[in-house]
Amino acid sequence: MPCSAATRWVRAALLLALVAVASAATAAPKTITVWTRVAFNSLEADAVKRSVAAFNRSQTAYRVELFSSNYRSYADWVQSSAGTGTLPCLLEIDGPFLAEFAWPGYLQPMDRFVSAELRRDLLPSIVAQGTYDGHLYSLGQFDSGLGLWANRRYLRAAGVRIPTVARPWTLAEFEQAMDKLARVPGVDYPLNLALYTGASEFFAYAYLPILAGFGGDFIDRGTHLKARGVLDGPASVAAMRRLQMWLGKGWTQAVRDRNDDFEKRRTALLWTGHWKYASLHEALGDDLVLLPLPDLGHGLKTGMGSWSWSITSACPDPAGAWAFLSHLMSVDEILRMTNSNGAVPARRSALARSALYGPRAPLQVFAQQLFSGAGVPRPVTPGYSTISKSFATAVSAILDGADAQAELTRAAQAIDDDIAANRGYPR
Numbered sequence: 001m002p003c004s005a006a007t008r009w010v011r012a013a014l015l016l017a018l019v020a021v022a023s024a025a026t027a028a029p030k031t032i033t034v035w036t037r038v039a040f041n042s043l044e045a046d047a048v049k050r051s052v053a054a055f056n057r058s059q060t061a062y063r064v065e066l067f068s069s070n071y072r073s074y075a076d077w078v079q080s081s082a083g084t085g086t087l088p089c090l091l092e093i094d095g096p097f098l099a100e101f102a103w104p105g106y107l108q109p110m111d112r113f114v115s116a117e118l119r120r121d122l123l124p125s126i127v128a129q130g131t132y133d134g135h136l137y138s139l140g141q142f143d144s145g146l147g148l149w150a151n152r153r154y155l156r157a158a159g160v161r162i163p164t165v166a167r168p169w170t171l172a173e174f175e176q177a178m179d180k181l182a183r184v185p186g187v188d189y190p191l192n193l194a195l196y197t198g199a200s201e202f203f204a205y206a207y208l209p210i211l212a213g214f215g216g217d218f219i220d221r222g223t224h225l226k227a228r229g230v231l232d233g234p235a236s237v238a239a240m241r242r243l244q245m246w247l248g249k250g251w252t253q254a255v256r257d258r259n260d261d262f263e264k265r266r267t268a269l270l271w272t273g274h275w276k277y278a279s280l281h282e283a284l285g286d287d288l289v290l291l292p293l294p295d296l297g298h299g300l301k302t303g304m305g306s307w308s309w310s311i312t313s314a315c316p317d318p319a320g321a322w323a324f325l326s327h328l329m330s331v332d333e334i335l336r337m338t339n340s341n342g343a344v345p346a347r348r349s350a351l352a353r354s355a356l357y358g359p360r361a362p363l364q365v366f367a368q369q370l371f372s373g374a375g376v377p378r379p380v381t382p383g384y385s386t387i388s389k390s391f392a393t394a395v396s397a398i399l400d401g402a403d404a405q406a407e408l409t410r411a412a413q414a415i416d417d418d419i420a421a422n423r424g425y426p427r
Helices: 005-026 043-058 074-084 096-100 115-122 124-130 154-159 171-181 202-211 235-246 272-285 319-328 330-342 346-351 366-369 382-400 404-421
Strands: 031-037 062-068 092-093 146-151 269-273 290-291 305-313
Touching: 031 043, 031 382, 043 062, 043 074, 043 319, 043 330, 062 154, 062 290, 074 092, 074 096, 092 096, 092 319, 096 115, 096 124, 096 171, 096 305, 096 382, 146 154, 146 202, 146 272, 146 382, 154 171, 154 272, 154 290, 202 382, 235 382, 235 404, 269 272, 269 330, 272 290, 272 305, 319 330, 330 346, 382 404
Parallel strands: 031 062, 031 092
Antiparallel strands: 092 305, 146 269, 146 290
């Protein structure tokens, strides 16, 4: 029986639909380029690569291609690529430098992608770090932990109290503890300030809590337009002079040529972050204990902020970039990363499942400090790199005996000059 014209049309339409479906099924997945700052031979890189492989297996719409920095300085690589318009879809940015990339338009907000449920589950510090000018520009799988690693055996020998987040050492207790620890056999000097990192971002991250502990800061947080009178104000100068006093008494030393004094049990305390946990535990075993930072007079203060992921304005498929970032922000992937690097998981639900951060876990102090409100964020301003470099230069000179007031004033003036040269970084 011959087909009617209508029947032939329906068959043709069905055939075209089948062809379209088949074509879509066999279409090549869209490529999402991702840049990471981690070296490909590190534990963190292994976690990222496993996350990429899991995502690529889980769906067919996108395929992530992962690249690591080819330059000695990842930040320089990103900056030069931003200037030439060759940024990838997704890249890692160190938290305090977010505004430098968001301000000139290199990044796009991700508010439309982040559900209310996910936002509620994130640590407050993760949201604060990723927010600029009222919009969320980045999300990190983890926040950082800064504290005092201690040798439990030396603490017992010195007869000093083990502090808690609820009851940290006061400034007087901290200095008394260092004085007692200096007398313990085997201790060359009590406090290692991890100066072996060099005049880097670590100085701003790790020593801002010292300024804040004395009531000082880098910059006027109300306007972000003035460092003079703040970075070189009485409180900040007092903090740096106190640091010089610790050096003068031999409680700490400006050791820059080696990085294992704590591991070799030459020191009793180490002022640094979560990333040292694996190597420290291997070296000290059960003698290793994590302490909160001391209350230097204005409440317990600690560092916060770490590497996070941002979607660039150059990305042709932000939905694809978010698909991968959403995968990275899943609890399983967060735990994959934080079990590797010892960082504070970015989600409350991940914290609850973490063997490192759960109840009575070895790194719980880091999370307790952040939840207590002790975290001191580095200033969210496009001029942050000048703040960081100027402060690091000043600290290096101060540790070598230079006048604290003069060095901090020089740093504050450099920051103010940068702000003026950029007309206050108008938003």
